[in-house]
Amino acid sequence: MSNEMIYDPLLKEREKQPPLELGPIPGVLPYAGHRSPLSRSSIAHKISMVLPTPATKGVPRVYHFESAREAAVGLEAVISPELYELEVQLPPIPYQDWQGTWRKHSFDARITFRSGFRRAVFVRNGTSLRKPKVQADITAIFAATPASFADDKVVVNGDLYTRGYRDNLFRVWEATKRPDQEADVHLLDVARRTTFWDLGQLIRSCELEGPRAFDAALRLIGCKALGTNWHTLIWMRSRVWVG
Incomplete structure (x- = not known):
């Protein structure tokens, strides 16, 4: 018996499913990101966590992360005694890419320290960061980010989070x-x-x-x-x- 799959032209491609939704959790604040990264994927490792911060007065909040590396960045921030607030999947920043096309970018996280200093975080893997196009986009995104959004912007190489x-x-x-x-x-x-x-x-x-x-x-x-x-x-x- 052959193991080859038989192509049926009458079969339709599977429609893209909406992102997963997490219902209310007693005693836990709901997810507050601008968008949900919990789209169904057979490749990406999406992670949800419940984390308290001083900004929530110790009440845990739901956080969704698009990758294990992004989750590690968020968890490392929460562990720091200097943290006041953690935000993820921020509202998009419009910018012009290296070809002059208008696009939008959502920072992966914004960390607010107890001093009030706010840091926007851009997380990518090392392979992506070595691409000239990505470096050009980062420069454009950082230049387009208003001072009211964050006091500084940093790039984090996710490969460091082994x-x-x-x-x-x-x-x-x-x-x-x-x-x-x-x-x-x-x-x-x-x-x-x-x-x-x-x-x-x-x-x-x-x-x-x-x-x-x-x-x-x-x-x-x-x-x-x-x-x-x-x-x-x-x-x-x-x-x-x-x-």
Whole structure:
């Protein structure tokens, strides 16, 4: 029996389906982006997350991201103690491309810091960023973005957010859900007063139970008080240092 597919001219192409919609979630603020990136795709890795920020007074809000890399950028922003508000899929900015054609671009994110400083974020993979046309478009988009929209604009190479980096971000995020200021202060104080090479040595030098100390280490790594290699699994043998 042949495995070849038989072409039937009477069959119509599958119509494009509308983006997926997420219904109300009790106790969670709805998605606030200008557009939903949750179109059906067999290639793109769309991600939805529920994240609280100081702007929502700690009430979680739904966020939709067009890729795992964009989600990592957003999660890294939320982990930062300097963050005030995170916005994604911003209203489009009209601009003229390198051929003079008018187009629109929606920034992937806008980060507002506690100081009030606002940063618009453009996320692309490294292959795309190496293309002269994309670089020309970025220049045009940034030039067309009004000062009222953001205080500065940055390009983020999504390739920097490797699988290991993203996994560690989620582990740090989980640790931040279990705040323990006493443990954080104690572990950082020990780190500043003792000599150590890896995380295991640091934890054995403190007076905290292992799991509590490990969570404290993840939170300190997340806020840059401790440094490590984010691209490999953070564990007891990880090289760490005071940030």
